[in-house]
Amino acid sequence: MSAFPRSPARHGAGAVSRIHVVGAGLAGLACATALAATGRPVTLYEAATQAGGRCRSYGDARLGCRIDNGNHLILGANPDTFRYLDRTGGRDGLCPVAPAAIPFHDLADGSTWTVRPGAGPLPLWLLDPARRVAGVAALPHLAPLRLALAGADATVASMLPLDTPLGRRLWRPLAVSILNTEPEAASARLLWSVLSQTLLKGEAACRPHIAREGLSEALVDPALAFLSGAGAELRLPARLRALEVGNGAVTTLRFDGGQRVDLSPGERVVLAVPAWQAADLLPGLRVPTEHRAILNAHFRLPAPVAPAPAALPGGLPLLGLVGGTAEWLFQRGDVLSVTVSAADRLTGEDSDTLAVRLWSDIARALCLPDACPPAHRIVKEKRATFAATPDVVADRPGPRTDLGNLLLAGDWTDTGLPATIEGAVLSGHRAAEILLRDQIGNSAAATRRPSASRTL
Known part of the structure; x- marks a missing residue:
């Protein structure tokens, strides 16, 4: 088996160990760019022939144009996503809907309305019928406050009145789109984590930001350019097939084609792959298995x-x-x-x-x-x-693993958010921050450690 060619290692007192990020979706890109911004040497691996994962653009021959593989919104209340965009220079690739407005059309009777939150957290905007759901009084719009009291096993349907006109016209559509799970089974707490930071925070937090040209142009291409400029390595296609482990740490990354990367003692790995791939690579890892x-x-x-x-x-x-x-x-x-x-x-x-x-x-x-x-x-x-059900949410792992040099990232990890762009980016940032803290802590410990020649 052969090894990937390695960049020259850094030596001396200022040496910084390489960090290997496996997976170039948004979690991996966020992690890699955050680390590269601090000068850490980074290698980013991706199994596909392009970066972006489930959030990218491509040319479609049948349509004769470029399309996104899915439709995604970024909201004003997505601080980690905007940190990522500002770092990579991708913010200009988004077009904000300002002031925030969410128009609806009821196919049953042809009625239309636009939800327009007010400027601050006080829901005074609900007093204006033109800002709320058509034909519904102001008070029922405050129903999401009940979610703050939801227990770990509570579902959205058990906490919100979905069989009402407002439930049909607002709460159900929002819940399904946010959680990608039917409200009868979806976690009420997870919905609260989003609504408490958007609708209950005011207009700026609710502003949708839509890609001007495409998801890749805003979220992927600027990140790849940033990594290239920072000297990071990008290897694709490079599908990780196995992790070799010894003494409580990953020792070797094995890829398709017999390629391998042998890790030095100070090197670290961030596994930013889908949940089912992480489970295959780490037998015994508890991950969400229902989708x-x-x-x-x-x-x-x-x-x-x-x-x-x-x-x-x-x-x-x-x-x-x-x-x-x-x-x-x-x-x-x-x-x-x-x-x-x-x-x-x-x-x-x-x-x-x-x-x-x-x-x-x-x-x-x-x-x-x-x-x-x-x-x-x-x-x-x-x-x-x-699947954003209470049982599945309980299976989301944290970023650390039983292996001392391996961390996890991905929207399926326990971010406290649903599987969204913000959740993916947050997980990547969190893994990077842990690595940086650990590295600083290890450096501080090394400076305090007595030298071998010192007499005690």
Whole structure:
């Protein structure tokens, strides 16, 4: 077996050991860039031929354009994501919806409304009927406060009234999209972790930020450029197949093709791979084993469209749909994209059949012909996120492992958040911070340790 070529090691009093980050999704990118920003030598490995994991863009030959593999929102209340973007220079790749506004369309009766939170944490905005859900009084909008009292086993459905007009038009759509799990089974505490930092914090915390060109242009490409400029190594495709362990630490990383990396005593590893891969690499590791699917559909509108694609109802590039199969609609140029969360029920259906069903919802919402959907691409991600149920949430591990030089990162680890961009980035930052603290602590201990020649 052969070893990957190694960069020259640093020697002397200022030597800093290399850190190996396995997985170039957002967790791995966040970890690697945070470490590289401090001057630490970093090698980033990725099994695929491109970085970004479940949050990236690619050219689609069928549509003849570039699309995202999924639709993702970043909110104003995502501090770790913005730390990451500011570090890499990717913030300009996002377009904020300011002031915050979330438009909805009810496919059952054609009604529309836009939720517009107020400037501060006091919910005075609920006194204005134009800012809240159509046909619902102000007081029921305060129902999420009940989630603060939720026990560890409580579900969203047991804490929020979902069989009411407000439940149907707001709480259920938000819960499903945030947790990617049906509310009857989803953790109430996990929903509270998001709502308490967004709707209950005011307008700035709720602002959606949408990629101007694509997810890769905002979240991935700037990070790769940053790492290159910092002297970090990127190896792809490089699929980690096994970890060799000895004396309570990882000693060797073994990759496809017989490639290996033998670790020096001071080197560290961050495993930022999906939960099921981490479990394969670390037998006995407790991880979430139940997942939920997400379905995304991209439709390319014919051009020209009198004279260009019209703005969505509400005048914004996103629209929540209630009462159909499609749940969220996004527009970028002449591409309309649909997201359906907790979509396990749909993954077995034929893609063309799904396209007809989803296009029917779009056509009703936008008053377009629904006889035949335009060119489309259906993307089914069967293990998009862990199932956000109380039992599964309890299986999320922390960042440390039983191996002294190995840490975990990923939105499936115990971040206190659902499987979101913010959760992934937070996990990567947390792993980097632990490594840096440990390194500082080890350096301080070394300076206090008496030399071998000293007489005690």
